[in-house]
Every structure is written in structure tokens, then in C-alpha cells.
Amino acid sequence: MKKIEVKGVTKIFGSDPAKGVELLKQGLSKDEILEKTGMTVGVRDANFEVDEGEFFVIMGLSGSGKSTMIRMINRLIDPTVGEIYIDGENIVEMDKEQLIQTRRKKLGMVFQRFALFPHRTVLQNVEYGLEVQGVAKEEREKKAMESLEVVGLKGYEHSKPDQLSGGMQQRVGLARALANGSDILLMDEAFSALDPLIRKEMQDELLQLQEKLKKTIVFITHDLDEALKLGDRIAIMKDGAIVQIGTPEEILTDPANEYVANFVQDVDRSKVLLASQVMRKPDVVTTWKDGPRVAARKMEEKGISSIFVVDKDKKLKGLLTIDAALQAIKENRWVEDFLVQDYHVTSPDTPLDELITVAAETKYPIAVVEDEKLLGIIVRVSILAGLALGKEEMNGQ
Amino acid sequence: MNYFYLPLEDWTNTFVDDWLIPVLGPVFDVIREYLLIIISVFESFLLWIPAEVFTILLTILAWRVAGKGVALFTLIGLFFLGSVDLWEQGMQTLAIVLVATLFSIIVGVPVGILSAKSDKVERFVRPILDFMQTLPSFVYLIPAILLLGIGIVPAVISTFVFATPPAVRLTNLGIRQVPTEVVEAARAFGSTPWQMLIKVQLPMALPTIMAGVNQTIMLALSMAVIASMIGAPGLGAEVLRGISQINVGMGFVGGLGIVVLAIILDRITEALGNKR
Numbered sequence: 001m002k003k004i005e006v007k008g009v010t011k012i013f014g015s016d017p018a019k020g021v022e023l024l025k026q027g028l029s030k031d032e033i034l035e036k037t038g039m040t041v042g043v044r045d046a047n048f049e050v051d052e053g054e055f056f057v058i059m060g061l062s063g064s065g066k067s068t069m070i071r072m073i074n075r076l077i078d079p080t081v082g083e084i085y086i087d088g089e090n091i092v093e094m095d096k097e098q099l100i101q102t103r104r105k106k107l108g109m110v111f112q113r114f115a116l117f118p119h120r121t122v123l124q125n126v127e128y129g130l131e132v133q134g135v136a137k138e139e140r141e142k143k144a145m146e147s148l149e150v151v152g153l154k155g156y157e158h159s160k161p162d163q164l165s166g167g168m169q170q171r172v173g174l175a176r177a178l179a180n181g182s183d184i185l186l187m188d189e190a191f192s193a194l195d196p197l198i199r200k201e202m203q204d205e206l207l208q209l210q211e212k213l214k215k216t217i218v219f220i221t222h223d224l225d226e227a228l229k230l231g232d233r234i235a236i237m238k239d240g241a242i243v244q245i246g247t248p249e250e251i252l253t254d255p256a257n258e259y260v261a262n263f264v265q266d267v268d269r270s271k272v273l274l275a276s277q278v279m280r281k282p283d284v285v286t287t288w289k290d291g292p293r294v295a296a297r298k299m300e301e302k303g304i305s306s307i308f309v310v311d312k313d314k315k316l317k318g319l320l321t322i323d324a325a326l327q328a329i330k331e332n333r334w335v336e337d338f339l340v341q342d343y344h345v346t347s348p349d350t351p352l353d354e355l356i357t358v359a360a361e362t363k364y365p366i367a368v369v370e371d372e373k374l375l376g377i378i379v380r381v382s383i384l385a386g387l388a389l390g391k392e393e394m395n396g397q
Numbered sequence: 398m399n400y401f402y403l404p405l406e407d408w409t410n411t412f413v414d415d416w417l418i419p420v421l422g423p424v425f426d427v428i429r430e431y432l433l434i435i436i437s438v439f440e441s442f443l444l445w446i447p448a449e450v451f452t453i454l455l456t457i458l459a460w461r462v463a464g465k466g467v468a469l470f471t472l473i474g475l476f477f478l479g480s481v482d483l484w485e486q487g488m489q490t491l492a493i494v495l496v497a498t499l500f501s502i503i504v505g506v507p508v509g510i511l512s513a514k515s516d517k518v519e520r521f522v523r524p525i526l527d528f529m530q531t532l533p534s535f536v537y538l539i540p541a542i543l544l545l546g547i548g549i550v551p552a553v554i555s556t557f558v559f560a561t562p563p564a565v566r567l568t569n570l571g572i573r574q575v576p577t578e579v580v581e582a583a584r585a586f587g588s589t590p591w592q593m594l595i596k597v598q599l600p601m602a603l604p605t606i607m608a609g610v611n612q613t614i615m616l617a618l619s620m621a622v623i624a625s626m627i628g629a630p631g632l633g634a635e636v637l638r639g640i641s642q643i644n645v646g647m648g649f650v651g652g653l654g655i656v657v658l659a660i661i662l663d664r665i666t667e668a669l670g671n672k673r
Binding site: 071074076100101102103104105107108109111112113114115116117118119128129131132133176180186 | 576578579581582583584585586587588589592596597600601603
């Protein structure tokens with residue numbers, strides 16, 4: 001069964017939302033409606049489904065309606081029209097009591113600016129959801145401690161939120177959402193307020209957690225890299241409408257329209273990544289004293305068909321192919337005479353996009369060289385991996 | 398500019414004489430009776446407790462809440478009140494201030510909460526607050542005397558009228574200042590409106606609300622002299638006597654007594670608001 005189903009949801013902010021819906025039906029754009037009536041179209045005719053255990057990312061720039069969208073799932077904002085089913089029940093039609101129960105039992109939420117209660121300790125923050133349900137103090141403290149442990153904050157339970165760093169505060173936010181034991185996590189730009197290193201750490205940890213917990217996650221972000229990294233599927237929003245839903249691969253390789261294409265191009269990894277970030281350590285390098293037999297054996301071991309040759313100072317001398325090495329053995333001559341020089345040399349700070357065509361044409365690895373020294377090699381696989389995984393992952397290796 | 402004559406004066410008099418006093422008179426009699434009981438409980442308690450005990454207790458409170466400096470000032474200030482032979486008057490003024498403040502909080506904080514929760518209520522309440530704060534207090538002293546007679550009860554009610562607005566305004570402000578995301582978080586985890594108010598909004602608004610209470614107390618004290626014009630006893634009456642007898646010393650000593658009380662109450666309530 002689908003965990004969340006969103007059907008024909010529209011939100012108009014303004015004095016006469018019904019009229020706004022009418023105008024939308026007539027095909028007017030967001031800007032035209034704003035100009036004509038002064039009303040803002042928050043979300044227009046959104047339709048999507050989220051499977052149980054799926055990591056669903058909604059991505060869009062500010063003003064795209066993504067924050068409004070996520071707030072309609074737990075009805076912090078009421079939709080103007082449309083239906084939203086949580087476990088098959090339409091949350092839009094629930095009365096106050098049902099809504100409160102659904103929020104308590106089924107929906108956890110994590111906020112961009114953490115939204116912790118500053119007057120409560122970390123533990124009291126985490127147990128808040130259970131407290132409002134009337135769970136006994138002992139039990140709720142036990143559950144809160146468990147979820148604090150899950151996010152790695154054991155020992156901080158009696159601190160006040162303002163004594164913690166941003167990353168730790170957001171862990172409290174996450175623990176608070178987990179403590180209820182709800183299946184669905186709504187995460188509104190949960191990592192956007194964190195600095196890049198902490199953000200990456202939190203992303204990794206969330207992915208690890210998700211492996212274990214298998215929650216249904218709806219995650220909002222304005223960052224395509226984050227969306228690609230986290231999402232099983234991604235919905236891209238623009239001007240209140242969802243323009244494409246697909247897996248990260250589909251979004252990258254098959255953008256639904258020009259807007260998505262521009263977006264994908266804007267964060268084109270090939271322009272961001274440098275040669276030094278995707279190169280790998282040269283697998284094996286025969287020093288000058290190694291004879292052709294050693295070179296041949298190393299190539300055989302590593303399963304490669306060519307190897308770079310450097311001298312004692314790591315200065316690049318040339319490339320030895322397996323054929324040449326065998327020839328040298330047969331003729332019992334110095335390796336030097338058989339070195340190939342028609343490989344491609346590049347500097348460490350060359351953008352990746354300049355290397356893509358080279359990598360496609362050359363039959364040898366690209367040598368990354370600085371001051372004549374061989375720093376690393378780039379093969380076609382490294383370029384593809386770099387494009388798919390991104391800068392941080394490559395650096396992490 | 399008198400193109401036509403607006404007989405507002407006559408209307409007001411007719412309203413007060415023919416409707417307000419006959420209709421609401423009995424109601425105000427009841428109010429007067431109960432208020433008198435509450436005030437005399439406060440007053441007799443403050444006068445019953447020995448000055449030395451009161452001084453020690455208040456000094457300890459000041460020390461615990463606001464630190465050494467304020468405690469020292471409290472000690473010296475209360476000694477001063479005793480030494481100029483104004484202890485009784487000081488306690489009478491304190492009783493009026495405390496009762497008026499109590500009512501200001503009981504009425505002001507809930508009204509502040511309501512106006513924070515509803516823009517309609519806020520729009521309705523705001524002009525009333527402006528009216529209460531800017532209308533010269535003598536104007537409502539007159540009907541207060543007509544309805545409640547002379548004495549301590551109309552003094553407390555006039556003080557209440559004058560001192561309540563900051564309690565309302567700052568409660569309203571404090572609750573509205575709670576960040577939207579925090580309120581959203583409380584809602585998202587399934588709080589009822591009441592839980593939201595008690596567990597999130599009021600605790601977070603508390604420092605601001607306490608600033609309002611502090612202002613309320615200050616305004617109540619500043620009404621002491623005016624209230625004594627309709628018969629309230631205390632330090633204000635002392636000042637008034639000094640004025641009517643052209644006795645500068647008497648007025649000065651009474652006035653200084655008010656200042657001493659004001660500083661003690663201000664520092665202690667201010668520290669209460671900032672504590673945590």
C-alpha cells in the first residue's frame with residue numbers, strides 16, 4: 001500500500017482561494033493570478049505517491065512551494081483543494097481530534113532551524129511528542145533516551161539546546177521526531193542551516209539510519225546535490241507545480257523539460273570537479289631499476305594493460321604497455337626504448353569537463369602531472385564515478 | 398469651528414446619573430465589598446508582620462533572586478522607611494500596589510493571551526488599552542468616586558485601570574514573538590491548543606510577560622499620589638499632606654519612600670523575569 005498519496009492538491013494564499021482555483025483551471029499562470037487578484041499560488045495540482053520505506057525528496061528553489069507542500073502533508077497548512085492520504089486515510093477531511101491523533105502516531109517532523117524548545121532540556125525536547133500523548137514519565141524518558149542514543153547524543157540529555165552546536169541541535173530535532181515511533185518523517189530543509197561538512201556528515205548518518213529504520217521519508221531541499229545523494233526518487237517543483245518525478249538517474253539523464261535541464265546543468269559536476277579530485281593513486285609504478293619482467297608481473301596482478309614508468313624522484317618517464325613489456329623481455333633490452341609517449345598529460349586543477357572528450361578518445365589513462373611528477377591517473381571509470389558520486393565522496397576516499 | 402454644538406458633556410452626565418449609577422450601582426457595591434476584604438487581608442498581613450521580619454525576608458528574597466547589591470539596597474531602603482516613621486504608610490501603599498497588580502495580572506495576562514491568539518481580539522483590545530493609558534486618571538477618578546465612594550477601593554480600581562495595559566501588551570507581544578517554526582513543531586507533534594499554550598508559548602513568553610508585570614508594578618506605584626486624592630492611605634497621602642500644608646520636607650520624605658519601594662520591587666521582578 002502507498003504510505004502517502006497526494007491527489008490534486010492546490011493551495012492558494014489570499015482572500016478568495018476558490019476564485020484562485022477557478023482561475024488556475026482556466027489556465028492562468030502563478031504570476032497572472034498574482035497580478036490579477038493579489039493572491040499567491042502556493043502549490044498547484046500536486047500529485048504524487050510515496051511508498052512505504054521510500055526516501056522521497058522534493059526539490060525546488062525558494063518560492064517553488066516545496067515548504068507549503070510538506071506542511072500540507074501534516075496539515076500545518078490546509079490545502080485549498082485536493083486529497084492527501086496517510087495510510088489510506090484522507091487527512092484533509094479529518095476533524096481536529098483525528099488530526100491531532102494522526103500527527104501524534106504517524107507523522108514526525110524535522111525543521112530547518114531545528115525549532116527546539118529552548119526552555120526544555122534535550123531530553124524534555126525529545127520526549128515532547130510522547131508527553132502530549134500522556135505517556136507516563138518513565139516510559140517516555142526511556143523511549144527518548146533510546147532515540148537520543150540512535151542519533152549519538154547520549155550524555156547530552158540534560159543540556160539545554162542553546163548549549164549545543166547546530167549539528168547537534170538538529171540531531172535533537174531528529175531524535176524528537178524518531179521518539180514517537182511514527183513511520184513517516186517529514187524533513188523540511190533539515191540540513192540547510194548546517195555548514196557543509198556537518199551537512200555531509202548528517203546526510204551520511206541519515207542514510208545509514210534509514211538502512212536500519214526503513215522510515216518513509218519526505219525530505220525537502222533546495223540543493224540538487226543533496227537531493228541526488230539522498231533520494232530514492234526526486235520530485236522537482238517550480239512555481240508551485242511538480243515538473244518532474246523520477247529517480248536521480250532519470251532526473252540527470254532525462255530531464256523532463258528545459259527547467260530541469262538547466263537545473264541539472266547548473267550543478268553539472270564536470271564543471272565543479274577537478275582532475276585532482278577524481279584521480280586515483282597510480283596503481284603500480286615501476287621505478288627505473290625494475291626490469292620489464294617486474295612490470296609485466298605487476299600489470300598481470302592488477303589486470304591492467306599499461307603502466308606508467310617513473311624514476312626515483314617520481315618524475316614521469318613514460319608509459320609501458322603490456323605488449324611492449326613482453327617485447328622487451330623477449331629481446332632482453334632496456335625498458336626505456338619501449339616507452340610510449342602519446343598519452344595525455346594534465347594538471348591537477350583541470351576541470352573534469354575538459355577531460356571527458358580526452359578520456360573518450362585516448363586508449364591510455366590520463367596522467368595528472370605537476371612539476372614533472374606523477375600525482376595520479378585518471379581512467380574513464382574515475383570520471384564516470386566522479387560525475388555520479390560528487391566531490392565530497394571522492395575526497396572522502 | 399462650532400458649526401453645531403455637541404452636547405457630549407450632558408450626554409455623559411445623563412448616562413452616569415440615569416443609567417450607570419442606578420443600574421450598575423448595586424453591582425459595584427458587591428465589587429466594593431469583596432475588594433475591601435481582599436485589600437484588608439493584604440494590608441493587615443503586611444502591618445501584622447513585624448517590620449524586622451519583613452525586612453529580613455525581603456532582603457533574603459532580593460539576595461536569592463537579584464544578588465547582593467539589590468539585597469543591600471533592600472535592607473537600607475526598608476531601614477529608611479522605618480527611620481522616617483513611614484513604615485505603616487509604606488505597607489499600606491504596598492498593599493494597594495500588590496492587590497492592583499494581582500488584578501492586573503489576573504485580567505491582563507489572559508486578555509494578552511487572547512489577543513495573541515486572535516487578530517480580531519487584538520484589534521478590539523488595542524484602542525481600549527490606548528484609552529486606559531492616555532486618558533488622564535482624574536477623569537475616571539470622578540465616576541469611581543460616584544460608584545464606589547471615597548477610600549481605598551476606588552484607589553485600587555483606578556490603579557488597576559492605569560496599570561493593566563502593559564500586562565496585556567507584553568503578554569501579547571511575548572506570545573507573538575515565539576518563533577513560527579517552534580509553534581509549528583509543537584503542532585506537528587500533536588499538541589492541543591491548550592498544551593501548546595502551557596508547554597510552549599507561555600514558558601517561552603515568560604521573560605517578556607515578567608517585563609510587563611514589572612511595568613505594571615511601576616505604574617501602580619506611580620499612581621500612589623493620585624490615588625491618595627480619593628482617599629487612599631499610604632505614602633501618597635503623606636506626599637499629598639506635604640503639598641497641602643506646603644511642607645516640603647514631609648512631601649520629600651514621602652516621595653522618597655515611594656522611590657525606595659519602586660526600586661526594590663523593580664529590581665526583584667526584573668531579576669525574576671531574566672532568571673533561568
